[in-house]
Amino acid sequence: MPKSLKIGQFEIFWLRGGEFELDGGCMFGVVPRVLWQRKFPSGDDGHVRLANDPILVRTPEANIVIDSGLGNKLTGKQKAIFRVTREWQVEEGLAELGLNRNEISHVILTHCDFDHAGGVVMYGRSGAPELTFPEAVHHVQRAEWEDVLAPGRRAENSYWPVNLDLLKESPQLNLVGDRAEPVTGVEMVRTGGHTRGHQIIRLSSAGESAVHLGDLLPNQAHFHPLWVTPYDNFPLESIAQKEVLIAGEAEKNSWFLFYHDPYMAACRIDSGGEITERFVL
Numbered sequence: 001m002p003k004s005l006k007i008g009q010f011e012i013f014w015l016r017g018g019e020f021e022l023d024g025g026c027m028f029g030v031v032p033r034v035l036w037q038r039k040f041p042s043g044d045d046g047h048v049r050l051a052n053d054p055i056l057v058r059t060p061e062a063n064i065v066i067d068s069g070l071g072n073k074l075t076g077k078q079k080a081i082f083r084v085t086r087e088w089q090v091e092e093g094l095a096e097l098g099l100n101r102n103e104i105s106h107v108i109l110t111h112c113d114f115d116h117a118g119g120v121v122m123y124g125r126s127g128a129p130e131l132t133f134p135e136a137v138h139h140v141q142r143a144e145w146e147d148v149l150a151p152g153r154r155a156e157n158s159y160w161p162v163n164l165d166l167l168k169e170s171p172q173l174n175l176v177g178d179r180a181e182p183v184t185g186v187e188m189v190r191t192g193g194h195t196r197g198h199q200i201i202r203l204s205s206a207g208e209s210a211v212h213l214g215d216l217l218p219n220q221a222h223f224h225p226l227w228v229t230p231y232d233n234f235p236l237e238s239i240a241q242k243e244v245l246i247a248g249e250a251e252k253n254s255w256f257l258f259y260h261d262p263y264m265a266a267c268r269i270d271s272g273g274e275i276t277e278r279f280v281l
Helices: 024-028 074-079 091-094 140-148 162-166 235-251
Strands: 005-007 010-014 017-024 047-051 053-060 062-067 106-108 121-123 128-132 135-143 173-176 181-182 186-190 199-205 209-213 255-257 266-269 275-279
Touching: 005 199, 005 209, 005 255, 017 024, 024 047, 024 162, 128 162, 135 140, 135 181, 135 186, 135 209, 140 173, 162 199, 162 275, 173 181, 209 235, 235 266
Parallel strands: 062 106, 106 135, 135 173, 209 255
Antiparallel strands: 005 010, 010 053, 017 047, 053 062, 121 128, 181 186, 186 199, 199 209, 255 266, 266 275
């Protein structure tokens, strides 16, 4: 059985959503390599490993998937460009937990970039595209979806139609405004920053809590509020949100959940931002 993190009555697993490599500058921007390498390793060529692992939350009410991994639709050229080193194996991961795709009742997308929404649609057994989780309600911030439908020049390179076209006409799409709680103890809150409609997810059960800050906090090295990725469309918003959110969740002793960190799935920090407890798969 895969390892899990328990938050009250919730059980959290990480599915295998694929792994790729990016130049460290794509993750840390103006932060000098000599600084970020102290917190996050890189290869000799300056590339860093990035997981893209969907977070499965099992509650007494529902099975929830947060973000969806790279999917199985990347071309050979795309795999080479993004230096994919591990394939998408979400179906296999669910099977190890005794689940199948039809048993996922909710999918929450922090945002719709290809590395988060790539697994919304998959190539099925016949080779045709289909919703990966056909019974799930897919929750997306309304502002995010507006930009999916009419992306600017910057966004159109990351909102790939192949990942989202089937969802556009599906009754399984649920657009939310700013804040929603689709399942008891599971709250979605729009933050903006990384994208205009970027949202985070708070989990609360039996007096315990966890938070997934999406790409505001892609991995353990980004706890410093000023360390934001060059992919953030509104970096000043990201900084302002991180200053408030990280301090507030640390005060509650929440677990911080990571999607892009291949070395650590979750952690707790103290008031000074130092990691006090780690959860490693």
